């Protein structure tokens with residue numbers, strides 16, 4: 523029996539939620555897509571990672587319902603639909619349509635009640651009077667207004683969500699949240715009586731998240747960013763369903779350590795520089811050389827074989843903007859990206875085949891490519907290295923089904939010494 527079954531609309535968002543749940547004392551597994559079998563490890567929560575944020579609404583609904591069916595088959599007590607803390611969506615969805623389909627399935631057509639709350643105060647995402655703030659500015663004044671796929675030009679979440687759903691959208695304002703759990707529950711009842719199906723919640727502090735968490739104890743479906751997950755574990759502790767309240771140690775591994783990096787973010791560039799400056803073994807891949815011949819991969823793996831076995835090695839395509847633009851001008855943006863992702867994924871697989879058992883991957887897309895090349899479908903979530911980046915464990919056919927530890931770091935996460943600190 524699962525305490526929580528979550529459906530996340532993207533991969534790194536799923537990890538973010540899983541990380542929050544682990545910190546709350548749950549044993550958590552993240553699956554890549556809807557699993558076709560049982561879990562590799564025991565878990566209190568499963569986060570099914572979809573890639574449904576910007577696909578057609580009907581596809582997002584179909585995938586989310588498939589995830590729900592699997593989670594229901596595992597007897598998940600509560601369901602959590604996880605989206606981005608900047609409420610990334612288009613006027614067509616997919617937050618509204620997916621929420622509606624989940625409510626229909628769980629409670630019957632047009633029935634049921636849920637919340638919507640992307641707030642994550644630790645990460646500077648707060649909701650006040652139904653308006654989402656990113657740091658000190660409204661969502662619509664933040665960089666999100668220029669997002670290539672989901673430009674967010676309205677910070678009023680009641681209005682944004684109402685445009686995506688048939689159900690009536692309401693608001694639980696901060697003055698109610700601040701009065702605590704009893705007042706919040708009373709307001710839920712009032713909204714339900716008014717025919718509201720989805721209540722946007724204000725939240726500006728972790729204390730708000732804890733009171734909201736208490737008020738959600740009996741709410742079957744929660745829709746939110748990862749922040750709301752902070753307030754839920756206390757309910758299971760109170761019911762005695764979560765007694766162990768500790769992070770499940772990941773299965774032990776022994777072997778070599780390596781880093782592959784395809785992120786070109788400011789943070790990752792600094793991490794690569796820091797690693798090199800320490801005199802550690804690092805090999806840079808050149809996209810133009812990858813395009814010119816297949817030998818580049820074999821040469822890179824031969825270089826890896828020649829490195830001392832103690833301490834991590836690094837293979838990277840990470841480059842400063844000018845260098846990236848040169849490669850993109852020569853090869854095209856898409857081809858440059860594909861070449862690098864493919865190469866790093868093949869190298870990651872080669873490294874695991876050669877005995878690497880702890881692997882750090884830098885870059886969201888790069889992580890996706892590596893996980894796919896390693897044939898991984900489930901990640902058990904372990905302790906956090908830096909905010910948003912936990913160690914995980916997975917079984918991979920590349921090491922004959924043995925366990926392997928992976929840290930999948932999205933671009934701007936992690937301290938400058940991340941590539942050595944992770945292994946310490």
Ligand code: ADP
Nearest residue numbers: 784785839841849859862863885886887888933
């Ligand atoms: P982030 O999490 O920082 O966004 P991603 O891995 O998601 O990192 O995206 C980085 C993209 O840049 C990948 O598609 C990667 O293949 C590509 N890339 C990496 N290095 C280079 C380079 N030197 N030239 C061009 N593209 C690159």
